[in-house]
Amino acid sequence: MRFQLCIALLIGFTAFYSCTQSTKKSEVKPETLFAQDADDWITGGDADWKFVDGELIGSLDSGSGFVMTKKSYKNFELTLEFNPDSTVNSGVYLRCKNVEISATDCYEINIWDLHPNQDNRTGAVVTRATPLNKVETLNKWNTYKIRCEDRRIQAWIDNVQTADLQDSQLSEGYIALQAAVGGEIRFRNVQVQPFQPGESK
Numbered sequence: 001m002r003f004q005l006c007i008a009l010l011i012g013f014t015a016f017y018s019c020t021q022s023t024k025k026s027e028v029k030p031e032t033l034f035a036q037d038a039d040d041w042i043t044g045g046d047a048d049w050k051f052v053d054g055e056l057i058g059s060l061d062s063g064s065g066f067v068m069t070k071k072s073y074k075n076f077e078l079t080l081e082f083n084p085d086s087t088v089n090s091g092v093y094l095r096c097k098n099v100e101i102s103a104t105d106c107y108e109i110n111i112w113d114l115h116p117n118q119d120n121r122t123g124a125v126v127t128r129a130t131p132l133n134k135v136e137t138l139n140k141w142n143t144y145k146i147r148c149e150d151r152r153i154q155a156w157i158d159n160v161q162t163a164d165l166q167d168s169q170l171s172e173g174y175i176a177l178q179a180a181v182g183g184e185i186r187f188r189n190v191q192v193q194p195f196q197p198g199e200s201k
Contacts (some may be wrong), residue, residue: 030079030191033069033175040070044099047179056187058090058179066093068176073195074120078146078175081192084111086138091126094148095173103127107170109155109163111185112140123162125153131162150197172175183195
């Protein structure tokens with residue numbers, strides 16, 4: 001009888017602990033990035049950035065520019081919507097070591113359907129991984145979901161997986177969005193959800 005009581009108490013404690021942990025996870029809300037009038041991000045480079053109807057629009061005639069978080073992120077899921085024109089070179093930069101963007105010191109998840117080297121087209125991790133699938137994104141709204149968990153970097157465009165990279169070079173850093181070469185890129189609904197390794201997707 002005493003043994004059965006101990007088992008019952010153990011089961012009850014396990015269920016309570018699991019429920020508590022699930023509640024804690026669900027209470028962690030995503031963070032909105034690059035919000036209008038927020039002071040937790042910066043701009044750099046040549047692009048002009050403005051808000052129109054809740055959209056963050058980057059435009060330029062030449063050169064390169066970016067917006068970047070002031071906060072550093074390690075393990076997270078990033079979701080956003082993007083709408084590129086046919087001339088702009090854009091991208092999402094992850095775990096940037098410094099307050100600058102590069103394919104060396106950041107993971108660059110590209111937005112450039114017409115890249116001269118199609119190994120680095122939209123969906124690629126530039127210089128590190130070619131796209132697993134080709135997704136056309138020009139002149140329409142698309143979704144990006146990007147997940148960074150320890151050394152694994154995964155990306156999906158419109159629910160089609162384009163990247164699944166194992167790389168340990170960059171473990172933590174800033175998040176940035178790019179506008180380069182010339183043209184216009186629009187972003188909206190940019191959110192990041194930090195998590196602990198091993199949490200379910």
